[in-house]
Amino acid sequence: MKNLKYLFVGIFFGIILVKSEVISWLRIQEMFRFQSFHMYGVIGTAVLVGIISVQLIKRLNIKTIEGEKVTIMPKQFSKGQIYGGLLFGFGWALTGACPGPLFAQIGSGFAVVIITLLSAIGGTWVYGYLRERLPH
Amino acid sequence: MIDLLQSPWPWYVGGILIGLTVPLLLLLGNKALGISSTLRQICAVCVPADIEFFKYDWKKQIWSLYFIGGILIGGFIGGYLLKNPDAIQLSSETISDLQALGVKDFSGILPSDLFRWSELFTLRGFILMVVGGFLVGFGTRYAGGCTSGHSIMGLSNLQWPSLVATICFMVGGLIMTHLILPYLLAL
Numbered sequence: 494m495k496n497l498k499y500l501f502v503g504i505f506f507g508i509i510l511v512k513s514e515v516i517s518w519l520r521i522q523e524m525f526r527f528q529s530f531h532m533y534g535v536i537g538t539a540v541l542v543g544i545i546s547v548q549l550i551k552r553l554n555i556k557t558i559e560g561e562k563v564t565i566m567p568k569q570f571s572k573g574q575i576y577g578g579l580l581f582g583f584g585w586a587l588t589g590a591c592p593g594p595l596f597a598q599i600g601s602g603f604a605v606v607i608i609t610l611l612s613a614i615g616g617t618w619v620y621g622y623l624r625e626r627l628p629h
Numbered sequence: 630m631i632d633l634l635q636s637p638w639p640w641y642v643g644g645i646l647i648g649l650t651v652p653l654l655l656l657l658g659n660k661a662l663g664i665s666s667t668l669r670q671i672c673a674v675c676v677p678a679d680i681e682f683f684k685y686d687w688k689k690q691i692w693s694l695y696f697i698g699g700i701l702i703g704g705f706i707g708g709y710l711l712k713n714p715d716a717i718q719l720s721s722e723t724i725s726d727l728q729a730l731g732v733k734d735f736s737g738i739l740p741s742d743l744f745r746w747s748e749l750f751t752l753r754g755f756i757l758m759v760v761g762g763f764l765v766g767f768g769t770r771y772a773g774g775c776t777s778g779h780s781i782m783g784l785s786n787l788q789w790p791s792l793v794a795t796i797c798f799m800v801g802g803l804i805m806t807h808l809i810l811p812y813l814l815a816l
Contacts, residue, residue, distance in 0.1 A: 495658075496691060496692045496695045497695065498657055498658075499654075499657070499658075499660070499692045499693070499695040499696045499699065500695040500696070500698055500699040500702075501699060502650065502653055502654060502657065502696060502699060503695065503696040503697060503698060503699015503700045503701075503702070503703060504699040504700075504702050504703040504706065505646075505650070505699070505703065506647070506650050506696070506699065506700055506703060507699060507700035507701065507702060507703015507704045507705075507706070507707060508703040508704075508706050508707040508711065509638075509643055509646045509647055509650075509703075509707075510647075510700070510703070510704070510707070511703070511704055511706075511707025511708050511711075511738070512634075512637060512638040512643065512707050512711065512713075513637070513638050513640065513642070513643025513644070513646075513647070514637055514643075514717055514738065515643065515647075516704075516738055517717055517738040517739065518738070518739045518740065518743075518744070519717055519719055519723065519727070519735065519738070519739075519740065520717065520719070520738075521802070522723055522726075522727060522806065523719055523720055523723040524802075525799075525802045525803055525805075525806035525807075526722070526723055526726060526806065526807075528720040528722045528723045528726075529719070529720045529723070530640070531640050532640075534640030534641060534644060535640045535643045535644040535647065536644070536776075536780060536781070537644065538640065538641050538643075538644020538645055538647075538648060539643075539644045539645075539647035539648040539781050540648065540780070540781060540784045540785060541644075541648065542644065542645050542647075542648025542649060542651070543648045543651040543652075543781055543782070543784065543785025543786075544784070544785050544787065546648065546649070546651055546652035546655075546785070547651065547652070547655075547785045547786050547787075549652075550652060550655060550656070555656065557655070557656050557657065557658055557659050558656060558657060558658075559658065561659055563655050563656070563659060564659060565655070565661055565786050566661065567786075567788060568773065568774070568779070568783050568786075568788040568790040568791050569773075569790065570789070570790040570793065571773065571790075573771045573772055573773055574772045574773060574779075574790050574791075574793045574794040574797060575793065575797050576771060576772075577767070577768045577769065577770070577771025577772030577773070577794075577797075578768065578772040578793070578794045578795075578796070578797025578798050578800075578801060579768070579797050579800060579801040579804075580764050580767060580768030580771065580772075580801065581764065581765060581767075581768025581769045581771075581772055581775065581797075581798055581801060582768070582797060582798045582799065582800060582801015582802040582803075582804070582805065583761075583764050583768070583801045583802070583804070583805045583809075584760075584761045584762070584763070584764030584765035584766075584767075584768055584801075585765065585776075585798060585801070585802050585805075586801070586802040586803075586805035586806045586810065587756065587757050587760065587761030587764065587805060587810075587813075588757065588758065588761035588762055588765055589739060590765065591664070591665070591765065591769070591775045591776040591777065592664040592665040592667065592668055592765060592766075592769060592775050592777075593664040593697075593700055593775070593776070593777050595762075595765070596664075596697050596700040596701045596704060597700050597701070597703065597704035597707070597708075598704065598738065598739065599701060599704060600700065600701040600702060600703065600704020600705040600706075600707075600708060601704040601705065601707060601708020601709070601738060602705075602708050602709065603738075603739055603744055605744055605745055605746050605748075605749065605758065606739075606744070606758075608749060608758055608759060608762070609758045609759070609761060609762035609765075610762065611762070612758070612759045612760075612761075612762030612763045612766065613668055613762040613763065613765045613766030614668050614671050614672060614766055615762075615763060615766060616668075616762065616763040616764065616765065616766025616767035616768070616770070617665075617668040617669055617671075617672055617766040617767065617769075617770045618672045618676060618678075618680075618683075618766075619763075619767055620682075620766070620767045620770040620771050621669070621672060621680045621681075621682035621683050621770070622678075622680055622682075624681075624682050625681075627771065
């Protein structure tokens with residue numbers, strides 16, 4: 494039952510993704526064509542709010558609701574961020590979606606995106622299969 | 630009130646609420662925002678196939694499956710119950726650029742002339758949906774995160790590898806949009 498709260502956070506997150514239109518293929522096209530501030534505004538504001546929140550949590554030593562210290566795993570650099578990042582960028586412009594928005598697009602009525610999601614799961618699986626042979 | 634919820638939310642409302650998801654998950658249980666790792670999770674649960682990368686204690690990460698279940702429901706609420714009755718207020722330049730490439734439907738979040746079942750059996754639709762999806766799943770895992778894990782969570786925690794990843798996401802998207810997509814949409 495302690496996981497149920499994440500269902501509600503997910504519902505909150507999904508509603509925002511749809512209502513702020515960041516799951517729209519059209520908005521993603523507009524972003525990659527530099528024809529509107531919308532997407533840059535959403536992502537920029539989100540990062541700014543995220544940075545301030547994380548700094549406040551760290552400096553004021555704010556604990557989780559269960560009283561634990563907040564720990565965030567650092568991200569390790571690998572060449573994967575370059576190669577994988579570029580490949581994901583291609584996919585983002587094609588589908589108009591990152592992994593989170595895929596779920597929101599399906600929920601909002603585009604059932605055909607289930608195929609895109611299955612293909613994304615397949616892509617993750619193939620990465621796992623080839624991992625040792627890829628440059629990192 | 631319902632009008633306010635149905636109309637699209639301005640960028641700063643969306644941005645602030647997405648940003649607040651970061652501390653919300655941290656304070657609820659030390660969880661880092663990130664969704665592409667859930668795709669690995671689904672592989673580990675459904676088709677581990679004895680691959681090292683899928684042999685880990687996925688039960689510890691079970692919260693993320695609740696989270697994506699929520700996103701699906703949230704997508705339904707946002708897309709049906711709070712549905713925006715009007716088309717997206719896209720820039721007129723984007724509309725004319727895309728019309729020149731043959732896109733016809735601007736009424737919803739995705740152009741239904743490109744994203745529908747019958748299109749899956751055309752080369753164009755196959756590349757957009759199936760190849761595109763594959764690249765999203767392969768690329769995000771190779772990069773160790775997606776827009777949420779790197780661009781929102783990683784940048785929030787001032788991680789420079791996440792900045793490298795975010796720049797590469799943008800470069801990849803620009804190459805696809807400007808150099809490849811025009812030919813693809815003409816197929």
